[in-house]
Amino acid sequence: MRNLPGPDPGTPDKRSAVAYLRWLVRRYWRSVYAAIAFAVLWMLGQAFVPAIVGRAIDAATAHNRHDLLMWSLVLLAAGVGQAVSGVLRHRFAVVNFLGGMFTTVQVTVRQAGRLGSALSRRLDTGEFVAIGTSDIRQIGSAIDITARGTGSLVAVVTVSVILLTASVPLGLVVVLGVPLLMAIVGLLIRPLHRLQHASREQQGLLTGRAADLVGGLRVLRGVGGEAVMGARYREESQRLRVAGVRTARVESLLEAAQVLLPGVFLVLVTWLGAHFALDGRITVGQLVSFYAYAAFLVTPLRQLTEAIDKLTRGHVSARRVVEMLRSETDLPDPADPVPAERFHGELADPASGVTVRPGELTAIVAAVPAEAAAIADRLGRYAEGATVDGIALGAFELAAVRERVLVADNDARLFTGPMRADLDPHDRGGLAAALHTAAATDIVEALPGGLDSEVAERGRTFSGGQQQRLRLVRALIADPGTLILIEPTSAVDAHTEARVADRLAEARAGRTTVICTSSPLVLDRTDRVLFVEHGRVVADGTHRDLLACEPAYARTVLREGDQ
C-alpha cells in the first residue's frame, strides 16, 4: 500500500470540477481500480449466497448428501472470499478517500501560499476554510464511493440475470419491484431529512450556547448572571427535546414504512413463488432463494443511491476547490522586474507625502489610526502606490519587497506549535535579545516548557499585551531592512511601553524602522515624527518640536484638548 500524503501534488487540473476529480483519480489510479475490482468480487460473493443456499437446500430435499456437502463448502468458500475481498476493497477505498482528501489539502495550502495577502481580497475566507472542514471529506468520499458504486451495479445486474433465468415473470416482479420500493422510501425520506437537518442545526445552536457560557464564565463570575443564563440554557434544551421528539415521530413512521413496504413486497413474491412452486415451475430451493434475493437487492440498490448522492456532493465541493484554484493575486509580479539590488534609498508614499529615511526611526501619527495603517499597507506593498528611490514597488518582484520590508500589525496571527518554531522558524538566533527588546522574557519564563511550550490557536492563552509583545519578538527576529510596526505597544502598560520603546530604538539602530503610534512614550524615542491629518502629512519634526508648535498634534497624543 502506498504511503500518504504523496510528494508535492504538482499542478492540478482546474478546468472544471469533473476534470479536478478525474485528476485525483489519475493520481491514485492503481488503488482506485483495485478497489473497484475487489468491490465487484465482494458484491458478487454476496449475490451468489442465496443461490448457493438454495442449491444446498435442494440437495437436502433430494437427500443428496454429496451435493449438500459440496454446496455447503462452496458457501463457506464464498463467505471467506467475500470477507477477504471485502477487507481488501475497504483498504483500497480508505487509501482513495484519504488520497483525495490529502491531495486537496495539499493543493489548498499551496494555493493559499501563492495568493498570500491577496487571499482575503480575492475570496471569502470563510469559503476557503469550508474547503478544509467539509469539502475535502466530500471529495474523498466521491473518490471512495466509485468502488462500492461499481460493485453494486454489477451485483444488481447479476442478480437480475439469476432471477430472470430461474423464472421470467417472477424475476420481473423482483427486478422491477425493488427499485420501485426504494424510490417510494426515498420520497418518504426527503421531508425527514429536512427535519433532521433542522434538529441538527438546533443541536448545534444549543452546543454553541453552552460553549458561549463556558467562554464567558469568567465574565459571569465577575458580575453575576449565572441564574439567568442557566435558565435560558434549560429553556433551549427543552425546546430541543421537543423538536427531537417531533423528528422522532416522523422517523418512527419511516421506520415502520421500512418494515411494512419490503415486508409486504416479500410476502407478494413468496406468495407468487409458492404458486409457481405448486405448479412445478420452480423448485422449493428456488423459492427460498427468490425470497432471499428480494431481501438482498435492497443493499446494492441503497449503495447505488448513496453513490449518486456522494458523487453529486463531491462535484459541488470540487467546483468550490476549482474556483479557489483559479483565483489569482491582485499584486502580480511584473513581466520584467527591476533587479532586487536596486531596492535601496528612501521609501516614500506619494499619496500621503510620507517619506522614510534609511536608518532612521520614523513615527507616523494619524489623528485617525486607520489612515496610518493604510499608509503602512502601501509602504509594504499590500496595496500599490509606494516607491523606493523613485521606483514603484510594483516594478519589483513581490518576494523582493517582502524580503526587505516587513509590516507587522496587531492582526498578525500567532501560529500553533512550539513557540520557538513560530518566533524563530529559521533558527536565526538572537531570540534572547529579541525577547529582551520586546520585554517578553517574563512571558516565556512563566511557561512550564519555556520556548518549547505549545502556542494555542491564535495565541489565545496569552493576554492581549502578551500576544502583542510576542508578535514584536517575531518581527524583530525576522530582522528586515525596513520594519513597519503598527501600534506595537497599544495593549501594554506604560512602564513596559517606555521600556520597549527604549530597547527598540537600540535594537534597530542603523536599520530603517517605522512605527505607527500615538503614544507619547514611544514618540519621544523616535528620530522623526510625521503627523498625518486627512491622509496627508501636515507636520514633520521631532516629538518635542511638534508638541511645542502643533496644537493639533499635542491634542492627538496627549488627549488633553478637552481638559
Added chain:
Amino acid sequence: MNNLLPVADGPRVRRYARDLFRQHPRELALTVGLHVFAAVAGLVGPRLLGDLVEAIRHGKGVGVVDRLAAAIAAFVVVQAILVRFAYLASARLGEQVLARLREEFVDRVLALPLSTVERAGSGDLLTRTTRDVDALSRCVRLAVPETMIALITVVLVVGALVVTGPLLALPLLVAAPVIVVGTKWYLRRAPAGYLRQNAVYSTVTDGLAETVEGARTVDALRREQQRVDRSDADLRRSWIAEKYTLFLRTVWFPVIEVSYVLPVVATLLIGGWLYVHGTVSLGQLTAAVIYVQLLIDPLDRLLGWLDEVQIGAASLARLLGVAAEPGEEPAVAGADPAGARIEVRDVRFSYVPGREVLHGIDLTLEPGERLAVVGPSGVGKSTLGRLLAGVHEPTRGTITVGGAPLHDLPLDRLRTEVALVTQEHHVFIGTVRDNVAMVRPGAGDDEVRTALSAVHALDWAESLPDGLGTIVGVGGHPLSAAQAQQLALARLVLADPHTLVLDEATSLLDPRAARDLERSLAAVLHGRTVVAIAHRLFSAHDADRVAVVEDGRITELGSHDDLVAAGGPYAALWRSWHGERIPEPADHGGR
C-alpha cells in the same frame, strides 16, 4: 487530549447511567416491551415461510398456501405498527434523558469555582461542553437504541431457533468464540485509535484554517514553505493514525465476516444431515437456515455500535467528572458586612505553592474612593484585583468588607458588594438587552437604557438593525471590541455593587473615548468605590489615589500630585509621558 479537570470512574458512570434510567421505569419498560413484541412479530414471518415450504412439499392445496401468505402479511403489518411505537417511545425516553444530562452538566459548569476554571484553563471544559455532549447525544440517540434493538433481536432469533429445533441452534456455537475473541481484541484498541485519529485529523483542518486565516501573516513573514511543510507533516501524522485503525479493521472485519457465514454453513450441513435422517422436517431446516441468516444483520449492528457506546461512556465519564471536582464549599453563614470599607491586611497570594505573587499587601479602601493601580505587566495588579473581587482567597492575610471576610460571603451576596470587569470582552449570544439585563433578572427596558447611556453605548445600540433586540455574540451582529467592553461596563452599572474593580476595563477603547467614558462612568458611579487597574496614565491622573505595584508589593501610594512631587518611579513615568526627557534607570538600558 488533556484531562485537566477530573474524570469520573467506571462505577460512578455505571451508577449514574442506572439511576438515570431508573428514574423513568415506566418509559423504560414500555420501550423494551414494544421492541420485544416488534421483534417477535418480525420472527414469525420466516417461521411461517418454513410452514409454507412444507405445505408445498406435501402438495397441500392453494388454500393452505394462500392462508399462510395472508398470515405472514398480517404479521408484517403488526410488526410495522409495533416498530413505530417502539421507536417513538425510545426516542421520547432518550430525549428526556439527554436533556437532563446536558442541563445538569451546564448547571454544574455554571457552579464551578472560578479558581478551578482558571487552573484547568477553559480548553478542557470547552471540549467537554461541545464534543463530549455531542458524542453523548449521538450515543443516546442512536447507539443505545440500536444496540438495544439488535440485542433483543439476537436473543429472540436464538430463542426462535431453539423453538424450531433445539439441535438446529447448536451450529451457532461455532461462531461464538471467534466473535467474542475477535471483538474483544478490537474493542481494546479501537477507542484510543479513533480518538487519536480524530485528534490528528483536527490538527490537519485547524492547520489549514490557520494558513488561510493567517494568509497575510504568512505572506508578510514569507512562511509559505513552512506552512506547506507543516501541513504535509500533519497529513503524514494523520496517515499514520489512519493506518493504525485501518490495521485494526483489517484484522477484525474478516474475522467477524467469516464468523457470520460459519453458522450458516454449519446449519446447512448439520440440519441437512438431520433432515436426511428424518430428525427434522424440511420446514424446520428452511426456517433454521433463514433464522441463522437473520442473525447476521442485528449482530453486525450490535458489534458496529459497540465502540460508539464505549465512546459515549467515556464522554459521560468526562461530563460527570466536572461535578466530581471538590468545589470550594460555598459559605453558609459568615458575618454580615457592616458598611462598604474594604480592608486588606498583609495579604499574600500564590497560584502555585512556593511561587508567591503578592508579598504582603496592606490597603484600605474608603467608601466612595477612586483608586488607580499602576505598574508594569506581570507584577500582580490583576491578581490583587481578583482578590479584591473575592475570586481568589488570599493564601495568607485577610480581606474584609465592612468587617466581614470577603471570601466567606455567598456568591450572590458577594456580587452586591463587589463586582469585577476585566479586559476580557465576552458578548453572550442573545440580544443586547439580554446581555445587559442578565445581571439583574427582571430589569426593565428603562434601566437597561440608562445603563447603556451611562457608558455612551445607547446611541450605537439603538442604531443596530433591531435596536436593543438585535442578536449579538457568536453568529449574531458583530460588535467591535470597544463596544463589547462598553456592554460589560453597562452590566456593571446595572448590577450596581458598592465596590467595582475595573481591570483594564477600557483598554480596548480608543484612548480619547476611554477617557471620556471613564469620566462619565465616574459621574454615574458617584459614591461607589472604584479600583481601576490601568496602563494609561490619564486614568491615574483622574483618580483620588494611585497605588504603584511593583514585584508583588505596593511601592508608592498617594494622590497623583503627591507622587509627582515625591519624584519616584511614578513621577518619572508621568514626566516622560509629557515629553520630558528623563534618565533611564540603569537596568532598562539607555538609548
